[in-house]
Amino acid sequence: MRFELSPELTQMREALRKFVRAELEPLEKGIDASGELPPQVLPLLGKHGYLAMRLPVEVGGAGMGLFPYCLMLEEFSRSHRIFGLIASGGGGLTPIAIARHGTPEQRHKYLTGLMKGTMRTAFALTEPAGGSDNSAMTTRADKVEGGWVIHGRKHYINGAHEADFIVVIAITDPVKRTRGGVTAFLVDRGTPGFNITRVDTTMGSDVIKLAEIELDNCKVPDSAVLGNAGQGFDLAKGSLRDGRMAVSCSCIGTADRMLEMSAQYAKTRVTFGKPLAERQAIQWMLADSEVDLVAARAMVYETLRQIDAGVDVGTAPSVCKLYCSEMVGRVADRAVQIHGGMGIVQGYPIERMYRDVRHYRIGEGSSEIQRMLIARDVLKRTS
Numbered sequence: 001m002r003f004e005l006s007p008e009l010t011q012m013r014e015a016l017r018k019f020v021r022a023e024l025e026p027l028e029k030g031i032d033a034s035g036e037l038p039p040q041v042l043p044l045l046g047k048h049g050y051l052a053m054r055l056p057v058e059v060g061g062a063g064m065g066l067f068p069y070c071l072m073l074e075e076f077s078r079s080h081r082i083f084g085l086i087a088s089g090g091g092g093l094t095p096i097a098i099a100r101h102g103t104p105e106q107r108h109k110y111l112t113g114l115m116k117g118t119m120r121t122a123f124a125l126t127e128p129a130g131g132s133d134n135s136a137m138t139t140r141a142d143k144v145e146g147g148w149v150i151h152g153r154k155h156y157i158n159g160a161h162e163a164d165f166i167v168v169i170a171i172t173d174p175v176k177r178t179r180g181g182v183t184a185f186l187v188d189r190g191t192p193g194f195n196i197t198r199v200d201t202t203m204g205s206d207v208i209k210l211a212e213i214e215l216d217n218c219k220v221p222d223s224a225v226l227g228n229a230g231q232g233f234d235l236a237k238g239s240l241r242d243g244r245m246a247v248s249c250s251c252i253g254t255a256d257r258m259l260e261m262s263a264q265y266a267k268t269r270v271t272f273g274k275p276l277a278e279r280q281a282i283q284w285m286l287a288d289s290e291v292d293l294v295a296a297r298a299m300v301y302e303t304l305r306q307i308d309a310g311v312d313v314g315t316a317p318s319v320c321k322l323y324c325s326e327m328v329g330r331v332a333d334r335a336v337q338i339h340g341g342m343g344i345v346q347g348y349p350i351e352r353m354y355r356d357v358r359h360y361r362i363g364e365g366s367s368e369i370q371r372m373l374i375a376r377d378v379l380k381r382t383s
Contacts, residue, residue: 005071005301012068016075019048024079032352035206037082046117050087059099059111065308066242067301070249077253081356082207084250085158086120093239094121094167097184101227101235106186110165122163124154124213125236134236135178139215141170141185147221148172150185150193153214158363160211161199164189168215169232182233184226193218204356243364244321245307248300251324251360252293254353258335259289261350265339276338285334292327300324315377322370325360332357 005013027038045051054069055061076083095114098106113119130136139152150170160166165188173181187194198212227235263286266277276282303316332354336343343350361367 009068009071013071013075016072017078020075020079020083024076024083028080028349029347031080031082031207032205032347035201037086037207041083042086042117042120044117045083045087046115051117052115055095055099055111055115059107060115061099066245067304067308070245070300070304073246074249074253074256077250078257080207081205081250081254081353081359084246084253085208088246093123093236093243096242097167097226097235097239098186101231103223105223106226110186113164119164120159120162122157122160122166122211123236123239124157124160124166124168126154126156128153128155134233137169137171137177137182139168139170140174141172141183143172144219147219147224148183148185150187150215150218150220153197153212155198155212156200156210157213158208158210160213161196161209166194166213167226168213169236170215172229172232176230178233180230180233182236183229184232184235185220185224186226187215187218187220187224191218191220202359204359205352208356208359240365241307241313241317244317244370245300245304247360247364248296248317248320248324249304251328251357252296252300254357255289255293255296255328255331258331258350258353259286259293262286262289262335262338265342269340282338285338289331289334292331296320296324296327315374318365318370318373321364322367322374325357326367328357328360 023044027041031037042051049062050072052061053064053072054066055063057063073084073087076087095111098110102110110119110121114121125134127137127139129138139150139154141148141150150168152170154160154168157166165186168185168187170183170185171177171181172183175181193216195214195216196211197214200210200212202208202210226232263277266282266286267275269276271279299316300320303313303320306313306316335350336354339348339350342348343354345351
C-alpha cells in the first residue's frame with residue numbers, strides 16, 4: 001500500500017538521498033553544537049540546483065512542479081530541519097513571487113543571488129496582535145512622492161536577522177484592507193528605518209531563529225513594490241497552499257528518519273537477554289509509526305499529483321498539513337520511548353528532532369486554524 005512515484009521522481013529521490021547522506025548528515029552535530037549554519041551550505045545547495053527547482057526556465061530555474069520541490073524538502077528534512085528551511089528560500093514564496101510578479105529589474109537584482117545561495121530572504125507577514133488573523137494587520141505603508149513610508153512591527157519572522165532583503169506585507173488602503181488594500185514590498189537590509197529589534201531562539205534547534213522587525217518611518221521607492229499595489233494579500237494567501245504541502249513533506253521526511261533509526265536501534269539494543277525488536281510493545285510502536293507514515297504519504301503524494309496536474313484541491317493542503325504535523329509528533333514520541341535514555345540526551349538526533357517537530361503544529365497555520373478551514377468546507381458542502 002505504497003504510493004508509486006514516477007521513474008523520474010524515483011531517480012530524483014535516490015540522488016537526493018545520496019546527497020543528504022554524503023553532504024548534509026555529517027554537518028548535523030556541528031550545527032547543533034555551534035547553533036550556526038556552516039557558510040558553505042547555501043552555495044552547495046545552489047551549486048546542485050536545489051535552490052532553483054521551482055523557478056521558471058526563463059529566469060534560470062529548472063521549471064519543476066510542486067511535487068519535486070516538496071520531495072526535495074522531504075529528503076532534506078530527514079537530516080536537520082534547518083536544511084529544509086533554507087532550501088525553501090530558493091523555491092518558496094518570495095522567489096516564486098518575484099519570478100511571477102517582479103519587474104525585470106527586481107528579477108535581476110534578487111533571483112540570481114537566491115538561486116546561487118549567495119543571498120537570503122525572509123517573508124514578513126505575522127504581527128504581534130495578529131498571529132493567524134492576518135485581517136488584524138496594523139503595519140501600514142503611506143504613499144509619498146517617489147515611494148512609500150512604512151510603519152509597523154512584524155515578529156516571529158524566520159531567518160529575518162540574516163536576510164539580505166525581506167518581503168514586508170503592509171496595509172496601503174485602510175478601507176479596503178485585505179480586499180485590495182494590502183501591498184507587498186521588497187525591503188533591503190540597511191534601509192533607514194528598518195531594524196531587527198529582537199532575535200529569539202525556540203524550543204527547537206538553536207540554529208533556527210525568529211526575529212522581530214521594527215519599521216519606523218522606513219521609506220522605500222516605488223520600485224520596491226512587488227506586483228501591483230493592493231495585490232499583497234492575494235500574493236501572501238497564494239503561498240499558503242504550497243507552504244502547507246511543503247510542511248507536510250518535511251514532516252514525512254523527519255518521521256521516516258526517526259522510524260528508520262528506531263528500527264535499527266531496536267535490533268541492536270538488548271535487554272534481559274533479547275533485542276528490543278522482539279518485544280511486542282516495541283513492535284507495536286514501530287507498526288503504528290509505519291501506519292502513520294503510509295497514510296501520510298498516500299494523502300500528500302496524491303494531493304501533490306493533483307496540484308501539479310492543475311486540479312483545484314480545495315482544503316486538501318489543510319488536511320495534509322494537519323495530519324502530517326500531528327503524525328510526526330506521534331512518531332517522535334514513540335522514537336524517544338524506544339531509544340530510552342539515549343532518546344532524551346542532547347547530542348543525539350532523536351532528542352533534537354523531538355523538539356524540532358513541535359514547530360510544525362504551529363507554523364503555516366496552527367492545527368486549530370486547519371481544523372477551522374476544514375470544518376467550514378465540510379459545512380459548506382453539506383448545506
